Amino acid sequence: MSEKTFSNYIGGEWKASASGEVIQSTNPANKTEVVGSVQKSTRDELNEAVGQAKGALKAWRKLAGAERGNYLYQAAAIMEENLEEIATTMTKEMGKSLPEAKGETMRGIQILKYYAGEGMRSEGDVIPSTDASAFMFSKRVPVGVVGVITPWNFPVAIPIWKMAPALIYGNTVVLKPASEGSVTAAKVFECFDKAGFPAGVVNFITGSGSVIGQGLAEHNDVNAVTFTGSNNVGRNIGNTVGARGGKYQLEMGGKNPIIIAEDCDIEAAVDATLSGGLKSTGQKCTCSSRVIVQSAIYDQFKERLLEKAKDITVGDGMDGSTWMGPCASEGQFNTVKHYIAKGQEEGAALALGGNVLTEGNLKDGYYIEPTIFDNVTTDMTIAQEEIFGPVLALMKVETIEDAIDLANDVEFGLSASIFTKNIDHILSFIDDIEAGLVRINSETAGVELQAPFGGMKASSSYSREQGQAAKEFFTTTKTVFIKG
Ligand SMILES: NC(=O)c1ccc[n+]([C@@H]2O[C@H](COP(=O)([O-])OP(=O)(O)OC[C@H]3O[C@@H](n4cnc5c(N)ncnc54)[C@H](O)[C@@H]3O)[C@@H](O)[C@H]2O)c1
């Protein structure tokens, strides 16, 4: 793959920024390798992108849903032809292993197809009027220009799970991806370009969060902003968009618990803890971070967990034998090191890992060992703050009631899981756990595109993405009353 500089995609054309500056995206498995560069755009260019999206809105929303769907089907087909290249770029840009990157790219394609079909489905309800001679119905209509601000950890799936529903319901979009995933997102936009969307319907602009992201939040012609990312940035975007009367949706961090009950299948629970906690190097918003284990099996579970964690192969995501890649960036690497030090400082015992890996080629990347802390208590920073790295915190409890109380003792509420065979425990977990994604005998990660996704408490703005739930954010309802 040759290193390339990608332009913005505005009004159906690839355009370099007048700033003359670019942002380089480097490979976290090999710091000196530049994967590609994107534009460091200006506020004027953002205004142009929003202007193009606004200009394209009328004609786009007037197309039949099925016609809009055809563009989405076309984009999906082109992405399928380019799957290998997109996935390779993703692995090189943010470190996810190649099989995971391929899975994510395929997921993006499936999301496009799902929403393409949505263009042929109902856009309202017939509602009986109290006037027998009148006809009343509701009709979903687009919100308008949608600003899409996305993180780096799912650089294909997240932009698509926001853009596809926005587009099918008749909105136009301006995407601002995270810089650490921008080259991958540009590859997706190359497919959108080839799909032939009318000029201005889909726009792509890169640059700093404080200029382009904040600019989208502030722009009066951006009717709605859908954001996924960290809590501090999200809250600020929500306040900014809300203050000018815009619609917003925030999907943010997690501190997800997995509860291990004494009656569970320990082997299955260990596998799910490792997969849910450490796949993607712990950089999924749904990753398990707190492992809450009943005391009767604590030692047995811990021993097996450590045994299996020791076998994890860490390396370049492009290498077929790699199970866990590097942290996605230098910033992420430093954050994880900071939390590991903090855990030790506050008295948690390091049961495994905790070190930077420097052997052989690993010294060229941002590698940290799979890390497991023992004797973690809920007051510790590593039990409260999102780490977003390969770090698990083991916590001991006596009863399942205690486990659920402990699980809920954080500001976040994104996903949660329990391993148990006891139906009473399952039912009380479903009822009492404060999380938007509740999983039984399964890892905490694992989002299905046809189901609502979003968190409770500080993890979300009470909104839901994906499946039919996306309709709520990307449309507004007209109630029509007709009298002859
Ligand atoms: N709940 C979910 O669905 C979900 C999914 C994936 C990731 N996440 C969360 O995302 C975070 C990791 O992603 P990240 O590091 O890219 O998050 P981030 O908040 O740093 O960045 C997200 C996006 O916001 C932009 N941004 C940064 N500063 C901004 C500002 N001042 N104004 C407007 N936009 C700004 C960034 O450029 C990026 O495009 C984690 O907290 C993770 O849990 C949540």
Ligand SMILES: O=CCCC(=O)C(=O)O
């Ligand atoms: O990072 C957040 C998205 C998580 C996800 O898509 C999954 O768990 O499958």
